[in-house]
Amino acid sequence: MQLELSAEDAAFRDEMRTFFTTEVPQEIRDAVAERRELTKDQIVESQRVLNARGIAVPNWPVEWGGQDWSPLRRHIWHEEMQRADVPAPLPFNASMIGPVIAHFGSQEIKERFLPATAKLDIWWSQGFSEPDAGSDLASLRTTAVRDGDEFVVNGQKTWTTLGQYGDWIFTLVRTDPDVKKQAGISMLLIDMTSPGLTVRPIELIDGGHEVNEVWFEDVRVPAENMVGELNSGWTQAKFLLGNERVGVAPVGGTKRVLAQAKEWARETDQLDDPMLSSRIAELENDLLALELTALRVVAHSADGKPHPASSVLKLKGTELQQAVSELVVDLAGPASLASGAGDDSDLPWWSRRATPAYLNLRKASIYGGSNEVQRQIIAKTILGL
Amino acid sequence: MDFTYDEEQQALREAVRGLVGKAYSDYEQRRQTVAKDPGFDESQWGRMAEMGLLGLPFSEDDGGVGAGPVEISIVAEELGRVVAPEPYLTSVVWAGGLVSAVGTAEQRAEVLGALSAGESVLAPALAEPGRRWANDATATTASVDGDTWTLTGVKEPVIQGERADVLVVSAMLPEGGTGLFLVAGDASGLTRTGYATHDGGRAAKVALDGTPATPLGEAGADVAASIATVTDLARIMACNEAVGAMETALRTTSAYLTSRKQFGVTLNTFQALTFRAADMYISLELAKSLAVWATMVVASGSPAEIAEAAQRASLQVARAGRHIGQEAIQLHGGIGMTAEYSIGAYTSRLTFLDHLLGDAAHHLRALAASVGDHAEVDPLP
Numbered sequence: 001m002q003l004e005l006s007a008e009d010a011a012f013r014d015e016m017r018t019f020f021t022t023e024v025p026q027e028i029r030d031a032v033a034e035r036r037e038l039t040k041d042q043i044v045e046s047q048r049v050l051n052a053r054g055i056a057v058p059n060w061p062v063e064w065g066g067q068d069w070s071p072l073r074r075h076i077w078h079e080e081m082q083r084a085d086v087p088a089p090l091p092f093n094a095s096m097i098g099p100v101i102a103h104f105g106s107q108e109i110k111e112r113f114l115p116a117t118a119k120l121d122i123w124w125s126q127g128f129s130e131p132d133a134g135s136d137l138a139s140l141r142t143t144a145v146r147d148g149d150e151f152v153v154n155g156q157k158t159w160t161t162l163g164q165y166g167d168w169i170f171t172l173v174r175t176d177p178d179v180k181k182q183a184g185i186s187m188l189l190i191d192m193t194s195p196g197l198t199v200r201p202i203e204l205i206d207g208g209h210e211v212n213e214v215w216f217e218d219v220r221v222p223a224e225n226m227v228g229e230l231n232s233g234w235t236q237a238k239f240l241l242g243n244e245r246v247g248v249a250p251v252g253g254t255k256r257v258l259a260q261a262k263e264w265a266r267e268t269d270q271l272d273d274p275m276l277s278s279r280i281a282e283l284e285n286d287l288l289a290l291e292l293t294a295l296r297v298v299a300h301s302a303d304g305k306p307h308p309a310s311s312v313l314k315l316k317g318t319e320l321q322q323a324v325s326e327l328v329v330d331l332a333g334p335a336s337l338a339s340g341a342g343d344d345s346d347l348p349w350w351s352r353r354a355t356p357a358y359l360n361l362r363k364a365s366i367y368g369g370s371n372e373v374q375r376q377i378i379a380k381t382i383l384g385l
Numbered sequence: 386m387d388f389t390y391d392e393e394q395q396a397l398r399e400a401v402r403g404l405v406g407k408a409y410s411d412y413e414q415r416r417q418t419v420a421k422d423p424g425f426d427e428s429q430w431g432r433m434a435e436m437g438l439l440g441l442p443f444s445e446d447d448g449g450v451g452a453g454p455v456e457i458s459i460v461a462e463e464l465g466r467v468v469a470p471e472p473y474l475t476s477v478v479w480a481g482g483l484v485s486a487v488g489t490a491e492q493r494a495e496v497l498g499a500l501s502a503g504e505s506v507l508a509p510a511l512a513e514p515g516r517r518w519a520n521d522a523t524a525t526t527a528s529v530d531g532d533t534w535t536l537t538g539v540k541e542p543v544i545q546g547e548r549a550d551v552l553v554v555s556a557m558l559p560e561g562g563t564g565l566f567l568v569a570g571d572a573s574g575l576t577r578t579g580y581a582t583h584d585g586g587r588a589a590k591v592a593l594d595g596t597p598a599t600p601l602g603e604a605g606a607d608v609a610a611s612i613a614t615v616t617d618l619a620r621i622m623a624c625n626e627a628v629g630a631m632e633t634a635l636r637t638t639s640a641y642l643t644s645r646k647q648f649g650v651t652l653n654t655f656q657a658l659t660f661r662a663a664d665m666y667i668s669l670e671l672a673k674s675l676a677v678w679a680t681m682v683v684a685s686g687s688p689a690e691i692a693e694a695a696q697r698a699s700l701q702v703a704r705a706g707r708h709i710g711q712e713a714i715q716l717h718g719g720i721g722m723t724a725e726y727s728i729g730a731y732t733s734r735l736t737f738l739d740h741l742l743g744d745a746a747h748h749l750r751a752l753a754a755s756v757g758d759h760a761e762v763d764p765l766p
Contacts, residue, residue, distance in 0.1 A: 001387055001388060001389065001390065001391075001394070001455050001677070001680070001681055002386065002387045002681065002684075003386060003678070003681035003682065003684070003685060003764075003765065004386065004685065004765070005386050005765060006386075009386065072386060255761045255762075256761075258761075259760040259761045262756060262757065262760070266757065271756070271757050274753060277753040277754070277756045277757075278749050278750070278752075278753040280753070280756045281749055281752040281753040281756050282700075282749065284752075284756065284762050285675075285697050285700055285701055285752065285762075286671070286701075287762070288675065288678075288697060288762045288764055289671035289672070289674050289675050289701050290671065290674075291764055292674035292675060292677070292678045292764050293670055293671055293674040295386065295388065295674075295764070296388050296674055296677070309670055312666070312667050312670050312671070315667060316667055316671065372660070374663075375659075375660045375663040375664070376656075376659075376660075376663075378663035378666050378667070379653075379659035379660065379662055379663045380659075382666060383635075383639045383659075383662055383663065383666060384639060384643065385639060385642055385643060385653040385659040385662055
């Protein structure tokens with residue numbers, strides 16, 4: 001057992017730190033630091049800067065642009081990125097569909113999609129959840145019926161994050177209604193410009209438009225767009241969701257906001273309040289425990305399979321992310337009411353953005369497998385209950 | 386960065402697990418042991434000495450093994466798993482650690498040699514009525530006449546204070562500051578009133594009245610800083626012991642949920658219960674991460690870094706210990722309240738450890754006072 005990074009890993013950390021703080025455009029990093037919504041162009045530009053350096057998709061196989069990094073290096077990469085306020089590569093591309101195509105796709109599908117996915121020439125959307133299939137994802141009802149060389153898709157997907165920017169959508173569709181529900185699902189890649197496909201915005205409680213409904217009415221999809229075998233989609237889905245669980249523990253980003261919150265507390269003469277400082281100290285300690293747990297988990301992950309304890313990371317990581325956003329609202333106090341004020345307001349910018357950020361982050365304990373699903377996984381898989 | 390044990394450490398863990406498992410994996414054996422004075426098994430203490438466990442932290446020159454904090458943490462965790470009643474934490478890690486840090490070469494060889502060989506039990510006599518986990522002594526005073534030192538005052542609670550062959554006593558020095566002294570168990574003017582503690586152990590009121598004492602290390606030197614650092618090491622090892630206890634408490638609870646039937650089904654049918662067990666697992670993993678981390682900080686950190694690591698680990702473990710200890714009993718129901726069944730002993734021991742070296746509020750107060758001194762908390766040195 002040893003706490004220090006090896007000389008090589010320390011050099012790697014310095015290299016990442018230098019790259020993220022000098023090569024990614026300052027305006028983009030400022031937008032993240034100021035908790036502003038990023039534009040599509042900013043997200044694309046940031047990912048292309050990373051991809052040009054070969055570090056946008058390190059978890060992919062090397063032949064498709066990945067890096068043969070240890071789990072620790074991947075963790076360092078991710079933490080340094082968050083520490084520098086660099087937006088993570090688009091998760092739909094980098095951590096969701098990319099690894100699935102690389103693992104399950106035909107050579108033809110890989111060549112067609114992977115380079116463009118890494119470079120964000122294709123913006124992927126996720127088409128998993130449906131109005132009646134949330135945590136019980138396998139109950140999904142969107143159908144795909146074979147017709148010659150095509151599938152005809154009908155149904156509705158929902159909670160499609162940033163679907164308004166999407167070029168392609170990876171979907172789970174029912175291809176056999178007569179078997180156990182998990183056994184009749186396939187994964188289809190669908191061009192979002194296809195006739196019959198409609199994206200409709202859903203307004204959220206923070207006033208923003210981040211998620212969408214996606215409707216499919218007789219959408220014709222070439223059969224070659226299927227990833228993996230017919231009716232094997234549940235396998236791909238589990239693979240994808242396992243990866244997602246690891247990627248959603250936002251330790252570095254939460255630490256960053258907490259550090260900012262302390263500055264804001266100082267600026268507003270609140271940092272000496274013992275009730276506030278003990279709340280901050282507890283959050284810092286919980287975050288430290290989470291970060292170390294993440295390091296323990298990466299150290300024990302084998303074969304790229306998620307460690308069962310990664311459920312702890314998702315659950316506690318999102319709880320702490322939410323708790324810090326809640327702290328910021330409390331720091332803002334009455335100024336948090338002025339969420340609609342513009343830059344001519346006399347109130348500090350962070351206090352005006354505090355409540356929308358807090359409301360928006362209520363989603364974190366719901367997405368990526370709700371925290372109740374994570375408790376279920378812990379109880380069943382780890383405790384044998 | 387590496388969170389895994391090397392081969393020797395794995396072998397040590399297996400050996401300790403075998404030794405303590407043989408003695409206490411049957412909870413009834415533990416129960417019978419703590420029912421009789423001195424509240425632990427002297428022959429088991431001897432076997433621990435034979436295995437080299439009692440000398441683990443001390444240098445070979447002092448009769449010890451010269452192992453590092455990771456090895457000590459392995460022993461502490463394994464003892465915690467079976468709530469072994471032997472006073473390893475207080476006698477070896479804490480009192481022995483004080484002798485190791487402050488004593489002269491001659492004192493170290495004599496006292497730690499006997500401790501390592503299992504011939505002597507030490508007790509740290511630091512606590513004073515009315516004080517809370519202080520590194521300095523105020524109520525017990527040291528006087529010197531020529532070369533002869535005597536101590537006067539009351540120390541309580543002193544863990545294993547009645548059984549101890551040698552007491553390591555803190556006292557206020559004539560010129561101010563806190564010194565450490567060795568007091569023989571049979572010294573004149575020493576009155577020891579022993580009693581049982583709720584976790585099955587023993588403690589005592591130790592009254593000193595002009596009791597002859599030998600200064601540990603340089604006579605008259607203020608050693609409060611050394612007391613603080615050794616106590617921080619003891620805190621971190623207490624965290625490791627608690628992690629072992631929490632692991633067993635959770636495993637026992639999970640096993641109970643899958644076997645106990647009510648309403649015609651096993652209790653794990655009820656999600657209200659399994660979700661609570663899942664939350665216990667989360668508490669455990671987070672606490673374990675900080676205990677392991679703090680142990681590694683001991684190997685490479687400065688006294689200030691070790692102190693902060695001890696605070697952080699203690700806070701997390703204290704929170705987890707209460708959560709897991711309380712829920713373990715609740716999820717068992719009535720059987721968890723009985724002395725005959727094991728789970729309550731785990732909760733009792735966790736509660737004991739929580740208050741031995743400083744509770745959550747004690748450590749949180751210190752951490753809260755320093756939140757403005759840093760931007761982020763970085764686990765790497």
